[in-house]
Amino acid sequence: MSDQPSRDVIVASAQESIARGSKSFAAASKLFAPKVRERAWLLYAWCRACDDIADGQDHGHGMTGVTDGPARLAAMSAKTEAALAGVSVGEPAFDALRLFAAETALPPALPRDLIAGFALDAEGWxxxxxxxxxxxxxxxxxxxxxxxxxxxxxxxxxxxxxxxxxxxxxxxxxxxxxxxxxxxxxxxxxxxxxxxxxxxxxxxxxxxxxxxxxxxxxxxxxxxxxxxxxxxxxxxxxxxxxxxxxxxxxxxxxxxxxxxxxxxxxxxxxxxxxxxxxxxxxxxxxxxxxxxxxxxxxxxxxxxxxxxxxxxxx
Known part of the structure; x- marks a missing residue:
């Protein structure tokens, strides 16, 4: 029997993430139909987690400054690739991406393009x-x-x-x-x-x-x-x-x-x-x-x- 978290658990974690990270997005998501709303939460959770990793924040708050940017980007990219390959990462935000990608046939190039944006910021571009x-x-x-x-x-x-x-x-x-x-x-x-x-x-x-x-x-x-x-x-x-x-x-x-x-x-x-x-x-x-x-x-x-x-x- 798999100890992989259920979809409901991952979705609940994603909902908590959007509630903590953006009241505006959380409110706007209520306008969506239920299935779309859940998928919006899943996508938000992964985007929020990547942003937090890149900037040393917690749900967009309390920026601490980052001295190990390349290592953070490498870890973020590796977990993202695992999620896109359908592997259970063991972290709710990356498992949220795993579900989202599987349910929507998400082209892998798109999440990779977002990570490339974090790389630009990390380089002081x-x-x-x-x-x-x-x-x-x-x-x-x-x-x-x-x-x-x-x-x-x-x-x-x-x-x-x-x-x-x-x-x-x-x-x-x-x-x-x-x-x-x-x-x-x-x-x-x-x-x-x-x-x-x-x-x-x-x-x-x-x-x-x-x-x-x-x-x-x-x-x-x-x-x-x-x-x-x-x-x-x-x-x-x-x-x-x-x-x-x-x-x-x-x-x-x-x-x-x-x-x-x-x-x-x-x-x-x-x-x-x-x-x-x-x-x-x-x-x-x-x-x-x-x-x-x-x-x-x-x-x-x-x-x-x-x-x-x-x-x-x-």
Whole structure:
């Protein structure tokens, strides 16, 4: 008799992980149908665990600093490969990936691409060009959007819908980068392309200095507008989803899209306080998304994706 934990036990652990790690994602997951909701929890648990391992955190909290980054990445990758091979890892988050991959025919390249994003951060990598920025956003968020679409029942072979799902991940990450410019700078990180900083004459090691604040505000606006373009593109993927999945996606697009729009609107004042979305505003976006989801085929008819937008690797 196997001592491998049951699916129910692994799912319960994943639910606990999302409850501890993200109240917003936990709330949004309630919009999904039960099967999709459980798979979203499973995927979240693995993503959260990898992020915690890479940054020395506990469910996104209490960053301790990491001095053994390569060893952490190697362990994370080995456990992920075991899970993808169907081996019981003995750790709930990686066994969550094992279940998720088995139930969805997940292409192994996708979780590997996420780990490649953690490797970039571990190397202290910085984007030099706008294309570098998009590639980073793909590895840390766009690929998660694609995996979430697969959780919602999208075929791994449906490249067009996965592109739109990736667009939503890119939109979220661009908005996050815009919101966190000051926080990242104080931590010695910068995700603004060096080309952009050169264009505006902003030194990366002094970007928060008062004399550069107006110019930095213009870059925050640029990021916010880019996030809005990818968010709009993502909406056209929702007719391929079941109603409840489309509702959740459109609600998330509104909630996180508001962050990018606020940064763009605030300009140089965007980092005086941390930009967020209130609880009442989130409920408003959920209500609005319900109507959008019902009319999604009329609102977002079949269309060719904007060729000017960056495209995920195949």
């Amino acid at each position: 910085r984007p030099q060009t706008e294309q570098d920025l998009y590639r980073y956003c793909y590895h840390v968020a766009g690929v998660v959007g694609s995996m979430m679409a697969i959780a919602m029942g999208v075929s791994p072979d449906d490249a067009a819908t996965l592109d739109r799902a990736c667009d939503l991940g890119l939109a979220f990450q661009l908005a996050n980068i815009a919101r966190d410019v000051a926080e990242d700078a104080r931590a010695g990180r910068c995700y603004l392309p060096q080309d952009w900083l050169d264009e505006f004459g902003i030194p990366a090691d002094a970007m928060l200095a008062p004399e550069y604040r107006d110019r930095l505000g213009l870059l925050g606006e640029r990021l916010g507008l880019l996030a809005a373009r990818y968010e709009e593109s993502a909406r056209f993927g929702t007719p391929a989803l079941a109603f409840r999945s489309a509702w959740a996606v459109l609600a998330a697009a509104g909630i996180y899209g508001a962050i990018g729009r606020k940064v763009a609107a605030l300009g140089p004042r965007a980092w005086d306080v941390r930009v967020g979305t209130s609880g009442s505003a989130k409920l408003g976006f959920m209500r609005r998304a319900f109507g959008e989801a019902r009319r999604r085929r009329a609102l977002y008819p079949p269309s060719v994706r904007d060729a000017a937008l960056w495209t995920r690797p195949r």
